[in-house]
Amino acid sequence: METRIRLLLLSIAIAACSGCASMHWPWHHPQSDATASASAGTDDSDASPPSVIEPQVERRTIKVPKIRPKDFEIGGYYGELSIQDFGAQPVAGARLDYHISEDLFVEATYGRAKGGKTSFELLSGNVQLLSDAERRFTYYNLSLGYNFLPGEVFIGRNLAMTSALYMIGGIGNVKFAGDQNFAINFGAGYRVLPTDWLALHIDVQDLVFKSNDIGVYQLKNNLQATIGATVFF
Amino acid sequence: MLALWSLSLVATPARAAHELLQLFVTEPYLELHTGPGRGYPVAQVVARGESVDVLFRRTDWFKVRTERGVEGWASAREMKLTTMADGAPFVVGLGDRAQFAHHRWEGGIFAGDYAGATLVAAYSALSITDNLKIELGLSQYTGNVSDGYTTEIGLAHVFMPEWRFSPLVDIGTGYVWVQPKATLAKPVDRSDELGYAGVGARYYLTRRFFVRADYRQYVVFTRTNANEVNEEWRLGFAFFY
Numbered sequence: 001m002e003t004r005i006r007l008l009l010l011s012i013a014i015a016a017c018s019g020c021a022s023m024h025w026p027w028h029h030p031q032s033d034a035t036a037s038a039s040a041g042t043d044d045s046d047a048s049p050p051s052v053i054e055p056q057v058e059r060r061t062i063k064v065p066k067i068r069p070k071d072f073e074i075g076g077y078y079g080e081l082s083i084q085d086f087g088a089q090p091v092a093g094a095r096l097d098y099h100i101s102e103d104l105f106v107e108a109t110y111g112r113a114k115g116g117k118t119s120f121e122l123l124s125g126n127v128q129l130l131s132d133a134e135r136r137f138t139y140y141n142l143s144l145g146y147n148f149l150p151g152e153v154f155i156g157r158n159l160a161m162t163s164a165l166y167m168i169g170g171i172g173n174v175k176f177a178g179d180q181n182f183a184i185n186f187g188a189g190y191r192v193l194p195t196d197w198l199a200l201h202i203d204v205q206d207l208v209f210k211s212n213d214i215g216v217y218q219l220k221n222n223l224q225a226t227i228g229a230t231v232f233f
Numbered sequence: 234m235l236a237l238w239s240l241s242l243v244a245t246p247a248r249a250a251h252e253l254l255q256l257f258v259t260e261p262y263l264e265l266h267t268g269p270g271r272g273y274p275v276a277q278v279v280a281r282g283e284s285v286d287v288l289f290r291r292t293d294w295f296k297v298r299t300e301r302g303v304e305g306w307a308s309a310r311e312m313k314l315t316t317m318a319d320g321a322p323f324v325v326g327l328g329d330r331a332q333f334a335h336h337r338w339e340g341g342i343f344a345g346d347y348a349g350a351t352l353v354a355a356y357s358a359l360s361i362t363d364n365l366k367i368e369l370g371l372s373q374y375t376g377n378v379s380d381g382y383t384t385e386i387g388l389a390h391v392f393m394p395e396w397r398f399s400p401l402v403d404i405g406t407g408y409v410w411v412q413p414k415a416t417l418a419k420p421v422d423r424s425d426e427l428g429y430a431g432v433g434a435r436y437y438l439t440r441r442f443f444v445r446a447d448y449r450q451y452v453v454f455t456r457t458n459a460n461e462v463n464e465e466w467r468l469g470f471a472f473f474y
Contacts, residue, residue, distance in 0.1 A: 062319070064254065064317065065253055065254045066254075067254055067290050068289045068290065069289070069290045069291070070289045070290065070291050071291060071292060098340075099291065100292065100440075100441050100442070100472045100474075101292050101293060101328070101440055102269055102292050102293060102294065104442070106340075106342065106472070108355075142342045142353065144470060147270075150268070150270045150272060150273075152268060160267065162267075162268040162273070171342070171344050171353050172353060173373055173375065180373075180375045180380040180412070182351035196289075196296065232291070
C-alpha cells in the first residue's frame with residue numbers, strides 16, 4: 001500500500017515537471033524558448049518563428065538653444081584732433097569695445113590724423129619742420145571705461161532709448177614726427193542706443209605723451225572730440 | 234494666390250528655425266526692466282508658471298520676450314531661478330570666485346617696463362584645465378634707444394586657481410621686431426626670435442575682474458654671437474568669461 005502511494009506521488013511529480021516547460025515562470029526567458037522552437041522546427045518549412053515585438057522608439061535628441069551674447073561693439077568715429085603745435089586736424093578711427101559688466105567695458109581704438117603747420121612754419125615762409133610722412137599722427141589706445149551715469153533718453157511719447165555717460169582712460173601709443181611715444185588717454189563719452197544693436201557716440205578725450213619733436217622734451221596734450229557709430233554683436 | 238498661401242506655409246517654419254531658449258518662472262514673479270542695468274525701472278512682471286523666450290544676453294542681463302509678446306530685460310541673478318522646459322534649473326555663470334577658478338577665456342591689458350623701455354601689452358588666454366592655460370600676447374615698447382613690438386605664445390601654469398591670490402609660472406616663445414632710434418646713421422630694423430620664462434600672480438577683485446602682475450626674463454636669439462637677455466615686469470587689469 002505504502003509503495004503504491006509512493007509510486008502515485010512520484011508519477012504526479014514527474015507529470016508536474018514535464019508541464020514546467022509550458023508554464024511561464026518569471027525566470028524563464030522567452031527568447032531562448034523561441035530559438036529552441038525554431039531550431040526544433042527546422043524540418044517544418046511552414047513554421048515561422050514567433051514574432052518578437054521590438055519597440056521602435058526614436059529617441060529625440062533635445063538641443064537646448066544657445067543664448068547669443070552681444071557684448072562686443074565695433075564701429076568707427078570721426079572728429080577733430082588738436083595736435084599740440086600742429087593745429088586742429090580731422091581725425092578718423094575705429095573702435096572695438098567689450099562690455100564686461102553693466103558698469104565696465106574695455107576698449108581698443110586706432111585713429112589717424114595728419115598734423116598741420118606750426119605757427120613758426122606759417123610765419124617764416126618756406127620752413128618745413130617735418131616731412132609729409134612725419135606729419136602723420138597715428139595712435140592706438142587700450143582703455144577701461146566706466147558707465148557712471150546710465151539712463152534713458154526719450155524722444156516724443158513713444159521712443160525711449162537707453163544711454164550712458166561714461167568715463168574712459170587707458171594707455172597706448174602715438175606715432176608722430178617719426179617717433180613712437182608711450183601715451184595715456186582719458187576723457188568722457190556719451191552713448192545712446194536707438195536700437196538694441198546700434199549705438200551712437202560722442203567722445204572727448206585727451207591724448208597725452210612726452211615728445212621732443214621740436215628739440216626739447218615736453219608733455220603734449222592733444223584734445224580730441226569725435227562722433228561715432230557702433231554695432232553690437 | 235494658392236501658391237502664395239502655400240509659400241507662406243513653408244516660410245513660417247523656416248522663420249521659426251532660429252530657436253530661442255524658453256525658460257519658466259518658478260519664483261513668484263520675474264521682473265523685467267526697461268534697460269540692461271540695475272537702475273532701469275521695472276516695467277513688467279512675469280508671473281510664476283509663465284515662460285519667457287531669451288532673445289540675447291548683454292553682460293549680466295537677458296533681453297526676453299514674454300508669452301504676450303512684451304520685451305524687457307531680466308537680470309542674470311533672477312534668471313538663475315528659472316527652469317528649462319524639462320524642469321532642469323537654468324545654469325548661468327555670474328562671474329564669481331568659482332568662475333575665477335574655472336573659466337574658459339581671459340584677457341587683459343598691461344603697462345610695465347621692458348629692458349628700460351615703457352611697455353604696453355595685451356593678452357588673451359584659453360584654459361586647457363583650471364591650472365594650465367595657452368596664452369597669446371602682443372606688446373609694444375617705446376624706449377630711448379629703440380622701439381619695438383613682440384608677439385608671444387606660451388603656457389602658463391596657475392598654482393591653486395581657487396585661491397583669491399594665485400601664483401603662476403609661464404614659459405613661451407615669440408618674435409621681437411626692433412626699430413632702433415638713431416640720430417646719425419639710420420640703422421636697420423631687425424626681427425629676432427625670443428624665448429621667455431616668468432613668474433606672476435593674479436588677484437581676484439570682484440565679479441569678472443582680477444589684477445595680474447608678471448616678471449619675465451626674455452632671451453632674444455640675435456644674429457650676433459651673444460644672445461640678449463632682457464627683463465620685463467608688468468602690472469595689468471584682466472577679466473575672464
